[in-house]
Amino acid sequence: MKAFYLESIKQFSKKDISIPSPNAGEVLVKVKNVGICGSDVHYYEYGKIGNFVIEKPLILGHEAAGDVVAVGSEVKNLKVGDRVAMEPGIPCGKCKFCKSGRYNLCPDIKFWATPPVDGTFTEYVTHPADFCFKLPSDVSYEEGAMFEPLAVGLWATEKANLKPENSVAILGVGTIGMMTLKSVLAVGITDVTVFDVSDFKLDMAKQFGAKIVNSKDPSIFKNYSDAFDVVFETAGNSITTSNTVNLVSRGGTIILVGLPSKDENILNTNLLNSKEGVIKTVFRYANMYPRALQLVSSGKIQLKPLITKHFDFDQLPEAFDYIVKNNDKVIKVMMNF
Numbered sequence: 001m002k003a004f005y006l007e008s009i010k011q012f013s014k015k016d017i018s019i020p021s022p023n024a025g026e027v028l029v030k031v032k033n034v035g036i037c038g039s040d041v042h043y044y045e046y047g048k049i050g051n052f053v054i055e056k057p058l059i060l061g062h063e064a065a066g067d068v069v070a071v072g073s074e075v076k077n078l079k080v081g082d083r084v085a086m087e088p089g090i091p092c093g094k095c096k097f098c099k100s101g102r103y104n105l106c107p108d109i110k111f112w113a114t115p116p117v118d119g120t121f122t123e124y125v126t127h128p129a130d131f132c133f134k135l136p137s138d139v140s141y142e143e144g145a146m147f148e149p150l151a152v153g154l155w156a157t158e159k160a161n162l163k164p165e166n167s168v169a170i171l172g173v174g175t176i177g178m179m180t181l182k183s184v185l186a187v188g189i190t191d192v193t194v195f196d197v198s199d200f201k202l203d204m205a206k207q208f209g210a211k212i213v214n215s216k217d218p219s220i221f222k223n224y225s226d227a228f229d230v231v232f233e234t235a236g237n238s239i240t241t242s243n244t245v246n247l248v249s250r251g252g253t254i255i256l257v258g259l260p261s262k263d264e265n266i267l268n269t270n271l272l273n274s275k276e277g278v279i280k281t282v283f284r285y286a287n288m289y290p291r292a293l294q295l296v297s298s299g300k301i302q303l304k305p306l307i308t309k310h311f312d313f314d315q316l317p318e319a320f321d322y323i324v325k326n327n328d329k330v331i332k333v334m335m336n337f
């Protein structure tokens, strides 16, 4: 089968490797769609994310859906022919975090496309059956592939304990910001303001029901001091991150979803303290795929408008190049297999 390896910065190679076989608890899945994630693009451009460094060629991709084509001897929940979305992190199942349900914090988790674990830009993958979610006929493969970023938005929303009357800000509407917006709207919040520097992205957020502010000139944030009960930061940008404390109301909550690339203290903790503000952080998600499945299948959340471009699997290098060059008008780029 074909697989694309990231060899070094901006350098892919296409290789022929053997099709893996599933062990007892696993299924073999023929991949149908994979979304390109911001993290994939970051590895492509910089060869690392924080402490995760690509030291040997790595298969990227972790937002995947496909067809079950073989099942291991102990698999009971799936059969050949089932269409599935695959949750990309495989926790150990034994540590205290796993046992308490916080398996996203498992120190031994194996997460696709996080060095040294290969991902899904390949024709077949094996995966534990209990991290595969059967798609009903009304959910497409590409929607199933997008459960992954949706799970992040749902988890951020879960952390916020929102009440219907809350005013909400979302800083940044790339894929994760859009998924947060959709998750927040799905729990009945009506007062949502999004900030971004791309008019393309802001226009899309407006169509989904958000109020929009172009924050190209960051001094605009001054007009929104103390304005929001809950502030989600999804841009991973030091300007927006530092502005969360200004924007949040007294007693309000900040949810940090994005990761600023520089690890510096950019939060005004004195101001935060005077507001008795709460900061929560989000690292991936836990137990959100069933929720994603329900919300998408019921039509409460529509994901297809977020796909701004498709590429065929063979065009993977072109797809990454396209994203880097068109960042201000890309939400989700979807690979077709």
Ligand SMILES: [Zn+2]
Pocket (backbone or CB within 6 Å): 037, 038, 039, 062, 063, 148, 149
């Ligand atoms: Zn992702």
Ligand SMILES: [Zn+2]
Pocket (backbone or CB within 6 Å): 091, 092, 093, 094, 095, 096, 097, 098, 103, 106, 107, 108, 109
């Ligand atoms: Zn564990």
